[in-house]
Amino acid sequence: MQVALITVGDELLAGDTENTNATWLATRLTERGASVERVVVVPDDVDAISTEVSRLAATYDAVLVTxxxxxxxxDVTMDAVAAAFDRELAEHPDAIAYFEDHGSYEYADLTEGTTHLPAGAxxxxxxxxxxxxxxVENVYVLPGVPVEMQAMFDAVAEEFSGPGTHVEFVTVDAPESSLLSAVQDLRDRYDVTVGSYPGDEVRVKIQxxxxxxxxxxxxxxxxxxQR
Structure with missing residues (x-):
């Protein structure tokens, strides 16, 4: 299952907020065997969000927008996703029922606009x-607040799966540049995915x-x- 992530927020592009949502989602999806193919950051702009949603939804099995x-x-993401699929954004009966059941529908300052979802969502x-x-179709729209996003993803996590990969790490006390030949030979011999992460030592990830x-x-x- 190939997945793309879209994280929305001017604060992410300005560097005011660290994009922990992308890291958290990528980790969880990979653990479930899905393959995260793209991570895109877009501003709080309907056209920008809608363009990326349309492009990625047509390319990948699923798109997660947070x-x-x-x-x-x-907060214009719902408007943008509705536009991406040429749907109306309207008061959704399930959203109204949800707020009524949880006793919060009377708080208009909190629920105004949040009962409006893309038609058919x-x-x-x-x-x-x-x-x-x-x-909406293959696009999942999640909140940006990390604790809310994480809880919502956990509720639908079973919908994301794949064959998964097994990971092995080899730590090498040598310059990363000295491993080029060995890494190429490794790929040729075993057809594995290889990543290298330099630090005090180089961690080579083999999948x-x-x-x-x-x-x-x-x-x-x-x-x-070692030889």
């Missing part, structure tokens, strides 16, 4: 906040769907670089 969901002036309940999320192949490749590589 941020810009709620009753404030810059599936409501995603917000178990730890106010604004609900939605699913394959078959755990036996990943382990054999890691053992071969470790022997090679």
């Amino acid at each position: 941020g810009g969901v709620g009753p404030t002036h810059d 599936r409501l995603l309940e917000n178990s730890v906040g106010v604004a609900p999320g939605a699913v 394959h769907e078959d755990p036996d192949i990943a382990h054999e490749a890691a053992t071969w590589f470790e022997d090679r670089v």
Whole structure:
């Protein structure tokens, strides 16, 4: 399952807020065996969000959009997702029922606008906040507040899956540039995915769907670089 992530917010582009949502979602999706192919950051702008949603929804199995969901002036993500699919944004009966059931519909300052979802959307309940999320075709719209986003994703996590990969790490006390030949030989020999992460030492990440192949490749590589 190939997935793209869109994180929405002027504050992300300005560097005022760290994009922890993208990291958290990418980690959880990878753990479930899905493949995260793109991470895009866009401003709080309807046209910008709508353009990316349209482009990525046509390319990947699923798109997760986080941020810009709620009753404030810059929360325009629902409008943008509706526009991406040429749908109306209208008061959604499931959203009204959700707020009535949770006793918060009378707080107009909190719920104004949050009962409006793209036509035909599936409501995603917000178990730890106010604004609900939605699913429109293959696009999942989640809040930007991390604790709310995480709870909402956990509620639909079973909808994301894949064969997964087994990961092995080899730590090498050598310059990363000295490993080029060994890494190429490793890829040629085992057809594995390889990443290297320099620091005080270099951590080489070796991945394959078959755990036996990943382990054999890691053992071969470790022997090679130690020699």
